[in-house]
Amino acid sequence: MIYEKIIKPILFRLPIERAHRLTLIALRLIGMVPGGRWLLRKSHAVESPALEREVFGIRFRNPVGLAAGFDVDGDVCNELSALGFGFVEIGTLTPRPQGGNPRPRVFRLQRDRATVNRLGFPNRGLERAQGKLREGHEGTVVGCNIGCNAAIPPEKVPADYLKLFRNLYQYVDYFTVNINCDNGTRECQAPTTGRLLEILEPLFDFRRGQNHYRPILLKISPDLTDEEVDRMTDLMIDTPLDGIVAVSGTHHRDGLTTSRQALAQVGGGRLGGAPLKQRAVEVVRRIHERSHGTYPIIGVGGLMTPEDVREMLQAGASLVQLYTGFVYEGPRLVRDICRSLAAPVPAAEKSGEGAE
Template sequence: MNLIEKIGLTALHRVDPERAHRLALMSMKAGLVPLPGVHSTPALATHLAGLDLPNPVGLAAGYDKNAEVVDALTQAGFGWVEVGAITPRPQPGNPKPRMFRLPEDRAVINRFGFNNDGMEAARDRLKKRNRQRPVPVGLNLGANKDSGDRARDYVTVLEGCADVVDFVTVNVSSPNTEKLRDLQGAAALTALLKGVMAARDGQEKLLPIFLKIAPDLNDDEIAEIAGVARETGIDGIIATNTTLDREGLKSASRNEKGGLSGVPLFEKSTRVLAKLSRELDGALPLVGVGGIASPEDAYAKIKAGATAVQLYSALAYQGLSLTTDIAKGLETLLSHDGHAHVSDAVATDRDRWL
């Protein structure tokens, strides 16, 4: 972290976290944030479900909910960027305050509730992005809180935005929309994904479809989701979203309702990732998310079964420079273990987490 970044983070941590995030986006939009560019080498170039990533370090959904700073983010060191979640209609989300820092735990709790400007606004912004950059940009699909047909909402957003993104993620794992996680059950999930896949197949270009799952799943539920993934033919799974678990937390805001992300999520999400990797045995690629705050964390996810990784919460504590630090650190770790390419390390230490 450079001095300017350190000063900026210190100032942002003196205001409400949601307002601080808004200020960070505004600064990025105004060109006030130094952007290091994308670190890419042959060892890090990653093929993920038909996508060519300059490096495997991605930005998770939630940071740029409304696709406001996409062009800046594709120059911020990420090998791929996911925006959203986006719902068909705009919605305000849950009442404020709804985001809480847990500094002693290096964590964040949020209960946003899919607050976003809606599909049309996101589409207009994504349509204007610079398509010449090598960083794929995807969209996290969500459902409106008051929707009478949430499965249809995912299809609506896909059909509305398919031509302006490079991949989409079906988000059925946010804990902040009532009963949304019910869609992870086998029958409901199969029907939802078949609808999304059929809509995808009707588009001019074949978008990779990812499914984002919760970390609060037991072994039977993980096996069930793996079976659904095979049956429906989706392109990959993102493991995982935020957790409802509060075990071991120390910070004053530890009992706030919402999804917990950051360092305390690392072990739980990595265990789910490893178990999913065992169930699928290479049938489709996995993305490791949850608690990544260092090159070693990202490498552990890869060795547990991830082809690529995503981060978000650690940026609130370590700044955007963390992205490049992780990419460069991965190179060093790969070289130390004698791997010529990042794909050589995938699932090499999976059993540690089982």
């Protein structure tokens, strides 16, 4: 209620990036106060054995994570965990700091409960994130979404991914290889298998020599054709990839209620939020069916309600991630999802299972 009545109206009067910065500052301050995280946990987190999951060898206290892009540099992982998230994915990180694209570059489409961003992966770089992660994350499961710096020659792209992977290997629990970018070209959305293997194989080689196993996932675009989704799934099956994160934002604008004039003012970028849910669920279901349910999938895209999350899990996702839903609904959404998932399944639903 406090978020809906007080915090949200204030944040939504501000430009979205400024509201985001204020949220991170507030979380950092709470984390600095003795007992601050405990208070967040008591007021927001839902604890239940029914929520626990073991996926790619990692124990998650619940299946609801925060997608990359919110805590880019790993500043407030522990505070976000205290808000009830079962895991937090930081990034997208690049080896060197970069400022991203010119502002304004993030927009709310409130009529569609959506956002559009063309951020360009702004982050403070490897050394800054490494310093924060070295402080420890107190049992919080932390994933790292890795990318490459802008405007580097194609032959140096694999080296950027490997540098991040090697230097952060001991500090995070899993990695997501982000092959998406903000320009919407087909090469960004669906690179060839050869180009992907140039990025992935050095990571597999490095991992083989380590004492601890870090899962490697691939994040894919919803704008792939069904045939391209199949190709990415086959790549997962044929290589040591551990799973897929589906999906990132879309460059499509189909079915929006926001006026054309408003969309023209916003311009290009990746759309996330409610309009993305149907395609995200379709992609997850397709991957699940093609891989015969034997590979973990993290489902993300347009999850705005507990019902959306249930639909994603039923489609075959092992875990889910929130982003735009968290922006619009606040921490209450995480709590409501976890309560819904922890609730006993009604007898009528149980008797209907497998009825087909």
